Amino acid sequence: MSYQIKIPSYTCGGEGCIENVPAIIEKEHAKKIMVFTDKGIRSTGLLDGLTKILDETAAEYKIFDDLTPEPAYQDVERVMDEAAQYEGDFIIAIGGGSVMDAAKLCSVLKGASYTVKDLLKDPAIAEKQIKTLMIPTTCGTGSEATCNAIVAIPEEQSKKGIVNDNMIPDYVFLDSQMIRKLPKAIIAATGVDALAHVVECFTSKKATPFSDSYAMAGAKLIFHNIREAYGDADNMEAKNNMMLGAFYGGVAITGSGTTAVHALSYPLGGKYHIAHGVSNAILFAHVMEFNKDACKERLAVLCDGVFPEFATKSVDEKADYMIGQIADIVKVTNIPTDLTEFGVKMEDLDFLVQAGSDQKRLLVNNMKELSLDDIREIYLKVLK
Template sequence: MQNEYQLTVPRAVYSGENSIEKLSEIINLGSIKNVVVFTDAGVLENGICNKIFELIEKSGAIYEVISDIRPEPGTADVTQAVNRINTAKCELVVAVGGGSVMDIAKLCAAMKGASYTIHDLLENSSIMKKGIPTVMIPTTCGTGSESTYNSIVAVEEKQLKVGIVNTSMLADYVILDSGMIAKLPKAIIASTGVDALCHAVECFTSNKANPFSDLFALEAAKLIFNNIIEAYKNPDNREAKSNMLRAAFMGGVAIASSGTTAVHALSYPLGGKYHIPHGISNAILLAPVMRYNLLDCKERLAIIADAVNPQGVNRTAEEKAKEIIQRIEEIVKETNIPTNLSSFNVSKEDLNFLVDAAFDVKRLLNNNMKELNKEDIKNIYLEIL
């Protein structure tokens, strides 16, 4: 556990039923007249943005929409979006969507009018400066992008995802309204929900874990373990969905204070080369990596087990740790997430690339309580092929 640590959170977070109404207040307080809304085609077509547009108009501002955001965006997508926002009249960026939308919106807000490019930031993210204000409105319950100052970008030439980290990307405002995920498909509840579970479990078992990250990671884990199946099986349960939305935010806060570990490190090349959705690759990896880490983080996993099930105190730490890993596996199966990579055309011939690419993600591997060498990484991949 770190001796020095910090808590960096968005300036204001609004949560609860109809909290989306706060958007008009935000626009009026800032005397904003021009807004750019980032979203994706699915969110736009489902009418989820209609309330956003209504609130912007109600405040007297005008808006422009950027909706051609691809899942898992790459450097070319960022450059295209930056070019568009540079030609727009824009005093405020509002992101309505999942992790990809929020990640690219945060980047574009910080890059509007800047001399640096996305490739410059990949080389040295410290050059980034604070851009125009942002409002993050998540429409999934998992990525936690609304509460982090990270942005994940696919680097096509390297067939790898890279995290750009700079506090300049921290959202000014976050709105957590369960109405925004009322129509969320079950498959997205599952994959983003387990992604949030990864954030909570990884941050709690990270070498950078600290009292601040523990506070948010443990509460997020408890909420997800106790609500994800209900949110998945009963889409009309607004309480379960609201709990998942808050848990995702808390997982993001934990990332900003602590950091993810080997699960995300091994996940990056799966998304970068094979375009496996981030939440799914994390879900496939979470139990195998935690099982590999077991002896080094059993005490921390046991604390999670006690938070989720306070009745089971008369067990050893190792028994509790194994039970929480088993529960992770059960959640993945109950939510019909794939448990291996065979359906994504990943084979043993890909092992060398995967191992080398994951081994290069030192920023995250260094957070892992158990040091992983290339042979360890290879064995984990073999388990999920």
């Protein structure tokens, strides 16, 4: 069996690394830059550091900040219409997953004859039109490394991933200054999302030696730093490690793919607008418990790498320990574990089961097949 992995061609890390942005602009001979962000990022002042740097270059720039969290494809189309009016030749995205996903879509849509709706039907038609630079402002989506863009589909009350290698970013800057003042709730949600990426990719049917290497490296960083990054706002070492771990998780996704945790979380975001990381966190331990008999050996290998002090334990003990760690991290970071807090009712169960089962792109990666009854039982555990 052959296998591959694709990663951004240039990645820069460390506090203050966005100071290197002018060198990239010069290298790419960029004259008109499209800056993707959102109003939340602008209100925190995070964008100011970037615009100050851009003001010192010879390039023009235009800011596109009318981006909504967890955007529907219609939201993306609206922003693309605005972007079409600007003759941009380079894209910089500074924000979370939704901002970076929109920027990646713009990189294959600007000047193209196809639309977002066309890509939902056939992602393979996408071709890169403009190069991109990603500056994540959370520690979890991994969007800065992936070829995926997730959009909500309101008429289906769910979400769908558009996947094409041409959307892999060209440049990535992992600057922990971007998350120095990140609210604890966002550290929790995005951090657990990153944890789901590495665990799911390591236990995916499509896992390869390449994806395993990145997933393992990410798991070591995230398991050992998420509590500290959440609990101590001044622990920049932990936050830097979380950014790196999230990036590794994104790279692992391109080589392997997430599984049933993400599949079952999509309807929660699509219909109830629960933040992506939170919906993953609610389901995470329950899905892994369901999967355990099919992937306990893989969880044991992950345990050996992340917690070598448990080397003498049995495979079952190691698998249970990893699932217990996941549950504990969700608890320590104060993420809700009950869907009723978000207005989800028992009468919504049939919708959830059907919508979750429709996420074939991810469910085929799961080591254990899920019947409709299995999916129902998992959702029932979080509808208390």
